[in-house]
Amino acid sequence: MATKVVIKKNTYFDSVSLMSLTTKANQIEGIEQAFIAMGTKMNKEVLQNVGLMTAELEEAKNSDLMIVIKAATDDLAEQSYEAVEELFIKKDEAIGASDIKYPTIDSAAKSIPGANLAVISVNGAFAAREAKKALENDLHVMLFSDNVSVEEEIELKQMAHERGLFLMGPDCGTAIINNIGLCFANKVRKGSIGIVGASGTGSQEVSVRIHDFGGGITQLIGTGGRDLSEKVGGIMMLDGMKALNEDDATKVIVLISKPPAKSVEQKVLAEIKNMNKPVVVCFIGGSEEAVVAAGGHFAKTTKEAALKAVILSGVDESKIDKHPLNLPLIEEVKAKLTPEQKYIRGLFCGGTLCDESMYLAMEKYDDVYSNIPKDPEKRLINIQVSEAHTFIDFGDDEFTNGKPHPMIDPSTRIDRFKQEAKDPSVGVILMDFVLGYGSHEDPVGVMVPAIIEAKQLAEQEGRHLEIVGYVLGTDLDTPSVDEQLKKLVDAGVTYASSSTNAGLLARGFVEKGV
Missing domain, CATH: 3.40.50.261 (Succinyl-CoA synthetase domains)
Incomplete structure (x- = not known):
């Protein structure tokens, strides 16, 4: 196994771009693992945890870009690095070579007539400072960055309020x-x-x-x-x-x-x-x-x-x-599940979508657990191990610390899906697929192979595995919601017309008679 490490001094990219680039890099043939991130303490901890840390990387500064590629041979690692460099070139071309890049918020605000909003996506250690600069320049702020302290948030929001400006965030994604x-x-x-x-x-x-x-x-x-x-x-x-x-x-x-x-x-x-x-x-x-x-x-x-x-x-x-609830479908699926198949496993990219389905389940069942429950007694002891009815928000900090959000990189959820699909007590797996700007270009398509494999395995074991999918998107999105729904249906998934209907279907499917 070979590892290629490149550190680009004083080369900054925002976290959203680097998450997207890392996801695309890991899809390149020949790459076993790729990691592209700024040289922050948090990112170094991630490298340490996955066994990719080197003495060279230890010396990287916050302003340095780290590119780490693991491949089978030195030649493959080198070829893969060249492919990663192509991703950076394509990103620059997509932005447009004629676009002007400003070194600071101050210079941008002074140079762009009529500008009134700044979108900030930098490491949390610097986010509050940059947001304050934007507010001082009379700019509304969308603060995408997380890891900003509550104290900083309060100070920024009070400052924005006094100036008649918005401070959307921190950790504001939409x-x-x-x-x-x-x-x-x-x-x-x-x-x-x-x-x-x-x-x-x-x-x-x-x-x-x-x-x-x-x-x-x-x-x-x-x-x-x-x-x-x-x-x-x-x-x-x-x-x-x-x-x-x-x-x-x-x-x-x-x-x-x-x-x-x-x-x-x-x-x-x-x-x-x-x-x-x-x-x-x-x-x-x-x-x-x-x-x-x-x-x-x-x-x-x-x-x-x-x-x-x-x-x-x-x-x-x-x-x-x-889009009324399909009640005959609920009875049809209930008849397919064995008495042992009692539980829902909700695997979500969206926190509120997870919350909504969880609350709907709690109206019927007492044994509902999560990594984001309001009731601390319903918190999973180990977020990697489900209990009874379990609803997981893969966008929570515990899953995204140093990793791309599941709306960008669904690999963590795919692994958990495979695990849940093998559990004979599971009747329904419920998932959301989020379309829109910034999201994965084909969230359903990337999940389909695992879905087909899981359903085939369940069938071989003599059990029915019901999978409910909800696609959050419109006909104007790219890809369109209809295109994604077709892939779900072709893979044997039951689709829901809304987040609400998804939760209602899931809880209905596993309801047992008295």
Whole structure:
């Protein structure tokens, strides 16, 4: 086995680009393992854990680019490195050689007339500093970077609030501003519904369901997942609500989040009284009574949130295809499963999609576990080992620390899928596939070989393995949702028309008689 190491001094690439390049590099024939990242302490720890650390790499600085390639022979390693270099060339060509690159936010802000927003994706150690520079230049900020402290987040958001600016993030993965998708986002039609979301994939799901139901989006303002925590206090969600309330194009407002801190939820709901537009609230696991008392429109699920928003915006309800749940299919699948096949295993790229299916399962079953539960007693003892009904968010920090997000590189989820498919107590495996800017170019296609192999193995063992797949995307995305759905169906997967329906189907399939 041969390993080639190249360190490019003072060569910076943002984390999103490097995650994508690493994924593509690992698909090159001849490469056993490739790792492309900046020389940060965290990335060096990853190299140490996978057995690729060398003395040369130890000397790399934060500003240095590390390229590590493991192949069968020295010749293959060298050839593979040349192929990796081609990926960098193609990336530059895609950006455009004529594009001007600015060394600092200050110089960019001064040189680009009318610029009012900065997207920041740098190592977390430097992210707060760069975000502060952007705010000082009167730029709204989308802070994609994670590993920013809560204290820094509060300081930045208070600064943004005082300046009348948005600080979306940290760890904000989704936004649509003036019909332009930023980072992970889907292509949806323009319309009259505005979204403020403390959840990336939750916001994406609501936006694509609105599109599917015939509505459209004015703005999708991401806040970052911690915005509704006790410490941060919902600073950006409150500012987002006020901005959409003042926006003439926005007729309906949707709020989406995982379960917020109770005191912050109360603060957000109190603000609804100051709104002169309908506000639909989808806080997964939230209280209908509290939302209604505040004058809002309660939505238990993302599908319900989108449907209510579209109807409130003026779309004729009689013309909407609501995709009702296929009840005969539930009975058909239940009949195929043995009494021992009692459990759901949910393997998700999206945190809110995971939460939604998990909460739907918890309505029926007590033994539901996860790596992201609200109840600490329902947390998996070992995230690598499932218990009863298990729902895994592969986008959580425990799985992405130093690794690409599963929406970019699904390899970690594929390995876990193979493991779960062999468990004779599993009746249903539930998965999401997220399309859109920044995501894997063929999320279903890369999973199909493992799906076919798992179903064949189950059949050989005399059991039926039900796989439910949900594709989060629109007909305008590339690839389109229809193209991805065809691949699922051809592989023998049951597809769901929404995140909500996916969770309902899965829990129905494993329900046993009394």
